[in-house]
Amino acid sequence: MKLSEYEMDVMQLFWQHEPCTASHIHQLLCEQPGRRKNVAYTTVKTIVDRLEKKGAIERHGQQGRAIVYQSLVTQSTLSKQATPGFMRRFFQGDSRNFIAHFIENEKLDDDDIAYLKTLLDSKKDSK
Amino acid sequence: MKLSEYEMDVMQLFWQHEPCTASHIHQLLCEQPGRRKNVAYTTVKTIVDRLEKKGAIERHGQQGRAIVYQSLVTQSTLSKQATPGFMRRFFQGDSRNFIAHFIENEKLDDDDIAYLKTLLDSKKDSK
DNA sequence: CACCTTTTACTACATTTGTAGTTATTAGTT
DNA sequence: AACTAATAACTACAAATGTAGTAAAAGGTG
Numbered sequence: 001m002k003l004s005e006y007e008m009d010v011m012q013l014f015w016q017h018e019p020c021t022a023s024h025i026h027q028l029l030c031e032q033p034g035r036r037k038n039v040a041y042t043t044v045k046t047i048v049d050r051l052e053k054k055g056a057i058e059r060h061g062q063q064g065r066a067i068v069y070q071s072l073v074t075q076s077t078l079s080k081q082a083t084p085g086f087m088r089r090f091f092q093g094d095s096r097n098f099i100a101h102f103i104e105n106e107k108l109d110d111d112d113i114a115y116l117k118t119l120l121d122s123k124k125d126s127k
Numbered sequence: 128m129k130l131s132e133y134e135m136d137v138m139q140l141f142w143q144h145e146p147c148t149a150s151h152i153h154q155l156l157c158e159q160p161g162r163r164k165n166v167a168y169t170t171v172k173t174i175v176d177r178l179e180k181k182g183a184i185e186r187h188g189q190q191g192r193a194i195v196y197q198s199l200v201t202q203s204t205l206s207k208q209a210t211p212g213f214m215r216r217f218f219q220g221d222s223r224n225f226i227a228h229f230i231e232n233e234k235l236d237d238d239d240i241a242y243l244k245t246l247l248d249s250k251k252d253s254k
Numbered sequence: 255c256a257c258c259t260t261t262t263a264c265t266a267c268a269t270t271t272g273t274a275g276t277t278a279t280t281a282g283t284t
Numbered sequence: 285a286a287c288t289a290a291t292a293a294c295t296a297c298a299a300a301t302g303t304a305g306t307a308a309a310a311g312g313t314g
Contacts, residue, residue, distance in 0.1 A: 004270075004271055004272085005212070005216060005271085005272095006271075006272065006273095007271090008216040008217070009216060012215070012216065012219060016219075021291090022291080022292090023290080023291075039272095039273080039274095040273070040274055040275085041274095041290090041291085042273085042274055042275070042276095043272075043273050043274060045291080045292075045293090046272085046273075046274080047271095047272085047273095049292090049293085049294095050270095050271090064280090064281055064282075064290085064291090065279085065280055065281055065282090065290065065291050065292075066281095066290080066291060066292090067291085067292075075217070075218075075219075078217065079217045079218065079228060080232065082213075082217055083217070083228070083229075083232070085132070086209075086213055087233075088139070089132065089135040089136060089139060090135070090202070090205065090206040090209055090210070091202075091206065092139060092143075092202075095229060095233035095234060095235055095239070096235065096239045096242065096243070098229065098233075099226060099229050099230070099233075099235075099243055100242075100243065100246055101206060101210070102210075102222060102225065102226050102229075103226065103243065103246045103247060103250055104246070104250070105207065105210070106214075106222035106225075106226075107222060108222055108223065108226075108247075108250060110251060112222070112223045113247045113250060113251050115223065115227075116223070116226055116227065116230065116247055117244055117247055119227055119230045119231070120230055120240050120243055120244055120247075123230055123231070123235060123240060124237060124240050131300075131301055131302085132301090132302095133301075133302065133303095134301090148261090149261080149262090150260080150261075166302095166303080166304095167303070167304055167305085168260095168261085168304095169262095169303085169304055169305070169306095170302075170303050170304060172261080172262075172263090173302085173303075173304080174301095174302085176262090176263085176264095177300095177301090191260080191261090191310095191311055191312075192260060192261050192262075192309085192310060192311050192312090193260080193261060193262090193311095194261085194262080
């Protein structure tokens with residue numbers, strides 16, 4: 001399943017707040033700092049409709065007139081699908097290059113670092 | 128600068144083979160295993176034209192009739208621009224979650240693992 | 255120098271994406 | 285029961301994207 005950027009933004013909100021309605025998603029989007037402000041409700045509803053058509057979410061019930069949706073795909077599933085392509089396009093498919101970029105450029109506290117080292121160790125042991 | 132997926136695929140080839148012509152890129156794309164086969168030359172040329180219009184590459188010279196191009200942006204620049212959005216959409220912007228996904232899902236040999244641990248250590252020290 | 259092959263430049267077109275308006279319906283409210 | 289605000293359903297539309305065709309020009313080759 002291939003979702004657009006905006007569709008993914010909406011899926012993120014579903015994953016964090018489901019089951020929920022289009023209005024709820026709309027509110028959440030509007031509250032989101034900086035990103036996209038003043039998006040019309042109908043715009044959000046269109047995205048939600050497309051997500052339903054693509055099979056990423058389904059109707060779960062009603063809340064008054066409003067349709068309550070829930071997700072049908074997990075974030076993990078979509079991440080696994082999307083990352084190889086992203087890695088190839090932006091890091092020549094070189095995992096090491098890729099992870100190195102992140103370790104260097106992203107915020108990680110000591111706890112994170114300790115955790116990731118543990119992960120690396122268990123990866124090594126598992127082979 | 129925002130490039131499409133296909134445009135990024137072509138940029139990858141430029142970075143690895145520049146300076147080079149559209150025909151050369153076309154050949155390389157056709158040789159690429161599995162991915163997209165039988166793409167028409169004109170299709171590739173269109174992408175190259177768009178990359179030029181977007182300012183991602185420029186004319187560097189001629190080779191017979193053919194135009195030789197070279198890149199104007201680095202892979203690193205584009206990666207730095209693209210990754211925050213990718214991370215947010217697919218990993219809720221959580222670096223730790225993100226890197227963990229990679230350590231778990233991507234192929235890394237013992238050398239890679241040792242290298243990454245060193246990187247994590249130097250990250251820790253630098254604070 | 256005439257010709258053929260390559261390559262450019264331009265045009266085309268269906269699909270996807272971001273964005274939103276319009277119309278119809280209905281759940282609450284008075 | 286009538287009204288109103290919310291919501292769904294449908295339609296619209298420009299821009300971007302993937303894909304390629306056509307026409308024109310200009311190298312190299314006989």
